Amino acid sequence: xxxxxxxxxxxxxxxxxxxxxxxxxxxxxxxxxxxxxxxxxxxxxxxxxxxxxxxxxxxxxxxxxxxxxxxxxxxxxxxxxxxxxxxxxxxxxxxxxxxxxxxxxxxxxxxxxxxxxxxxxxxxxxxxxxxxx
Numbered sequence: 001x002x003x004x005x006x007x008x009x010x011x012x013x014x015x016x017x018x019x020x021x022x023x024x025x026x027x028x029x030x031x032x033x034x035x036x037x038x039x040x041x042x043x044x045x046x047x048x049x050x051x052x053x054x055x056x057x058x059x060x061x062x063x064x065x066x067x068x069x070x071x072x073x074x075x076x077x078x079x080x081x082x083x084x085x086x087x088x089x090x091x092x093x094x095x096x097x098x099x100x101x102x103x104x105x106x107x108x109x110x111x112x113x114x115x116x117x118x119x120x121x122x123x124x125x126x127x128x129x130x131x132x133x
Contacts, residue, residue, distance in 0.1 A: 003031040007038065008049060014120060015039070015048045019055040025065050029072075036074045045078035045127055047120040049113060053084030062092045067100060079106035079123050081116035 003023055008014040015035050039046045059065075082093065090109060097104025110116040 003027050005031050005035050005038070008117075012038075012042050013044070013046055013124075014117070015046055017048060017050045019050070019052050021054050021056045023055065023059075025059055025061070028065075028069065032069060032072060036072075039074040039076055042076070045076050045124075046074070047078040047123060048080040049116045049120070050080050050082045051084055051113075052082060052086070052089060055084070057086075058089055058092065062089075063096055063099070066092070066096050070100075070106070077106075078127065079108070079120070081108045081110050081119050083110050083113060083116050085109060 003020065004018040006016055008016040015038060017031060017035075035048070082089070085093070093107060093109060097107055108116075108119045110119055
């Protein structure tokens with residue numbers, strides 16, 4: 001099945017990934033290519049909400065693929081917030097963010113879409129404060 005991606009807001013500042021029950025790394029990279037094209041249409045940082053609520057698991061090689069995927073992200077990718085993740089995915093993300101501290105700063109886990117958007121708002125404010133200095 002396909003990973004569905006779309007703008008979450010009219011201002012085109014947040015992209016929403018909706019993962020199906022079953023997916024592959026090729027599905028993810030196809031979705032990421034689409035998102036990269038979307039992000040290229042705006043000059044500011046764009047953040048992503050990654051919805052795993054329907055996903056039944058994660059393919060093998062997650063740590064490597066997470067790093068590769070992060071490195072392939074659009075230059076104006078601000079960060080990603082995962083929602084609906086299982087305990088195993090939480091562990092993988094925590095391991096990734098511990099091993100790759102700089103890349104790990106660009107990821108978070110939230111319990112809901114609203115909580116994810118609150119995290120993104122804080123990231124935006126932080127980014128704006130850096131620009132204002």
